[in-house]
Amino acid sequence: MLCRRQTGLLLLYSTVQILFTVLAYSKSLAQTSRKLESGNTSTSHTLRITKMQCIDAPYKLALLERCKMEQFANGTVGLNISIHVPTIVNYVEILAKTYYKYTTYRPFMIDWSMEYCQAARVGKFNPSTALVMRIIEESLPQFYYPCPHGNRTYSSFWLLEPKFIPSVLPSGNYRLDVYFRDSAQAVIFAVQVFGVVRKQGLIG
Numbered sequence: 001m002l003c004r005r006q007t008g009l010l011l012l013y014s015t016v017q018i019l020f021t022v023l024a025y026s027k028s029l030a031q032t033s034r035k036l037e038s039g040n041t042s043t044s045h046t047l048r049i050t051k052m053q054c055i056d057a058p059y060k061l062a063l064l065e066r067c068k069m070e071q072f073a074n075g076t077v078g079l080n081i082s083i084h085v086p087t088i089v090n091y092v093e094i095l096a097k098t099y100y101k102y103t104t105y106r107p108f109m110i111d112w113s114m115e116y117c118q119a120a121r122v123g124k125f126n127p128s129t130a131l132v133m134r135i136i137e138e139s140l141p142q143f144y145y146p147c148p149h150g151n152r153t154y155s156s157f158w159l160l161e162p163k164f165i166p167s168v169l170p171s172g173n174y175r176l177d178v179y180f181r182d183s184a185q186a187v188i189f190a191v192q193v194f195g196v197v198r199k200q201g202l203i204g
Contacts, residue, residue: 047195048075048195049193049195050077050195050196052069052160052192053067054079054081054189055177055190056190059083061085061087061188062083062084062085064083064189065082065083065153066080066082067080068080070157078157079157081157083154083155083189084154085149085150085151085154086150087150087151088148088149088151089117089149089182090148091115092147093114093180093183094113094115094179095178095179095181096110096177098111098175100174105175112128116136116147117147117149120146120147135164139161142156160176165195169197170197170199171197172196173196175194176192176194177191178193
């Protein structure tokens with residue numbers, strides 16, 4: 001009887017010990033995950049845009065009048081763009097896809113799309129849509145307005161600031177392809193951005 005009681009106490013003690021170990025480990029994982037999501041780490045993170053260019057021109061629905069990359073003395077690059085969209089547009093799908101360079105560029109992590117006109121009309125965004133709308137609002141404020149769009153020439157010097165790129169991306173070379181399409185999936189405009197992410201240090 002005493003032996004069985006001791007065995008039962010031992011099993012109870014072992015179970016409680018295992019439970020506390022699992023809880024402590026889960027808490028540690030959650031804290032690490034929150035740090036990664038917030039970018040709150042001791043890792044030094046730098047992003048440098050190396051090249052920007054328009055792609056897949058000529059376009060069926062627009063006339064690309066100018067597309068030239070310009071580089072400043074500090075290495076910052078931007079794209080000098082002028083594109084004429086002659087027709088009224090009430091549907092603009094924005095697609096973004098990232099590629100990571102191994103020996104060649106391969107699809108990596110980000111692959112999503114949004115419909116700009118609906119997002120601008122509704123005004124409620126999921127996280128990925130919110131990021132795109134913020135980029136447009138801050139880097140192209142003159143074009144940040146509800147549909148209809150088109151029937152005009154869009155001219156701008158566009159910079160993609162590093163603050164818009166997630167800090168949890170691993171070091172390496174990246175390519176970002178962005179397409180603007182109508183409801184029939186005809187390309188209105190497309191741009192390609194190349195960048196390099198470099199990190200130093202360890203997660204705290």
